[in-house]
Amino acid sequence: MIVELGHFALVLALLVAILQMVVPAWGAQVRDARLMAVAEPAALCQFGLLLVAFLALMNAYVTSDFSVANVVANSHSTKPLLYRISGVWGNHEGSMVLWVLILALFGAAVAAFGRNLPPTLKANVLAVQASIAVAFCLFILLTSNPFLRVDPPPADGNGLNPILQDPALAFHPPLLYTGYVGFSIAYSFAIAALIDGRLDAAWARWVRPWTLAAWMCLTIGIAMGSWWAYYELGWGGWWFWDPVENASFMPWLAGTALLHSAVVMEKRDALKVWTILLAILTFSLSLMGTFLVRSGVLTSVHAFAVDPKRGVFILAIMALFTGGGLALFALRARDLRQGGAFAPISREGSLVLNNILLTTACATVFVGTLYPLLLESLTGAKISVGPPYFDMTFCPLMLPLLIALPFGPFLAWKRGDVLGAAQRLMVAAMLAVVALAVSMAAFYGGPVLAPFGLALGVWVMGGAVSELSYRVRLGSVPLLETWRRLASQPRSSFGTTLAHFGVGLLVVGIVATSAYRQERILVMKPGEQLALAGYQLAFRGVAPATGPNYREVVGVFDVTRGGTSAVRLEPSKRLYDAPPQPTTEAGINASWRGDLYVVLGDEQNDGGYAVRVFFNPLVRFIWIGALIMFLGGAVSLSDRRLRVGAPGRSRRVAAAAPAE
């Protein structure tokens, strides 16, 4: 009964979305306030209905209702509650329901908080948002309905792939989707502005918080996926240039570019046409990410839906929204007036450089990901484009970006002074040189480029801190004055500092762990010892154990380092009951220096066990860096001047106020 209620709510949501798509847009066309006013309640109602549908599905999972085909295929009664809940989006159908739910959530948020938006803009935005919802509701109902019953119901379900039964992966899809789908707001605003023909700095101000929120979720979602891959897949890697990773990385790159170009548009009324294009492209890439993952067109770890009918449907959706958006852009972009002039060396100029490099990097990932598919479908030739290609093309593009990054915030709007900026970056440069010298000396004979990579990370971090300390005149005025200035800095500038610092930390983590990882693969018998990277690893033996829905063999290792008390690591080999599938659980001893990462392998004929031990130096910096970037976004979002729906006019007032 509850399942039918959910099914019904989903159908109703589709109808409400059609209403929301048609009526307000018509109202905006004929300037009828009553028609436009339909958008707001419709958006809220659509969200409510989708929430009912989603909760109904979740209820079926939690109560293990095996009369529902989707639950049978993806759940099992012995699964812990968390994974019965996360199982809802651990499969194709359920994850699409989550997708539209988040879409509707963003629409409802615009309806609820966008009180200061001009009525025609708001009506158009919500209408465009609804059109996306219509497409995806139809997709779910026609090709991927999770509410279908099965008769007779089986006694139990097939279970969820055990490598997906993990806390990080329970939250990874919702965050990732919030990121993907959040960019729909930027898209809807862009389309609405093109329909309306009106575009000013206020537009950027309205769009920025939504873009920022989406970017934050995507950042942390990607980081969480990488973290999961690191400890769950068991070979200690954190990024594989897998097509599905790329699918989420492309919108991230484009979204990062969009965040920066929207700043230029807001402050200087420039880069308008470009920002609109980027808003359209970013969401198009999100749609493409959905397509790549959902259509099964890729042969990759994540692609669990293989059904061409669905693929064609999503391809049609993608073509409609990308093609339609770009066509509208081509028609209307010429009417958009360009704003403020600027010299090449200026804040604007630096943000343009940021956009050039991020867009090119995004295009590179795009080409590398899709080229083999395209080549195979055109000529039948199969080639592989793997990590070596991306390392060779992507990294050189990041190099100038990271070198230039600290300069950006030091350059004035309109026209900047590079020499002045360089002077202020003296400390950061010195820190980078010290880092270079130290790492060259410490890792003599190691990879040649790695010390430069580490120095680059230190340079970016130093640059971020320098910028903040310059703002508060650290050292040149009394400390109390510095403190007062610190307290009066707008939060968005803290956000910038934090995010850039996070980038630097990320770079250090990536370089250190890629260049200086140590690895040992060997057979160990109980009682044997191994020394690696200053650690003493003693193998005590193995013991069987039983979990809620698996059996495992646990290896016991005691780790000491320089006479410290032993830390026990227990890597294991698991065999899940349903579906019967083996997994490995790595034993990880984490510290600031790095992770000692132990994987237990198969028993050998002589009674020993295959053991694989890694030392991944500074690997945590990668995720901590991403987390700091996320926090930077959060701090920036909490800035009153950026607050959702804050009217454009209040900007000057807020900027003039001494403290916030």
Add this chain to the structure above:
Amino acid sequence: MRRAMGKSVRSVLLALLAGIVAAGPLATPAFAVEPDEILADSALEARARHISAGLRCLVCQNQSIDDSNAPLARDLRILVRERLEAGDSDAQVMRYIEDRYGEFVLLRPPVNVRTLLLWLAPLLVLLAAIWIAARAVMRRPSGSAPVAALSEAEEDKLRGLLQEPDGQERDQRG
């Protein structure tokens, strides 16, 4: 021939996607290079690892043979090591594997007619982006915006004018 192989690869993938793991139920996943494969000569072993990282496991989803626990990947790893022990150079080993398994096995696609666009794309996009940006920045001043930006001194003067009520007088004197 190639088509047929593609089909069988796909069926293995489908099996994998359905959750049926190709390896035996107790073989540990994610445990790629086994201790018994490792060469005694550590320099040779390092080369073997480097080569393996650039070769695709043909029955896997986007994994190198160095990362894969599939039996085929193991066979290839052993083959690589055999070639190295026989005295082949890295390039010769790569060629040997490519001759047997096709271009598809190379994770770094070779530069040829088919992949020219792939390799040139980043550069072309970069140049295009720079060109578009340069054109936009150059053309900007001819629009509604002022023809040239103000000099430092002029900026200061302007700031004075805007802030101080008596700025007008001083400006005229200066």
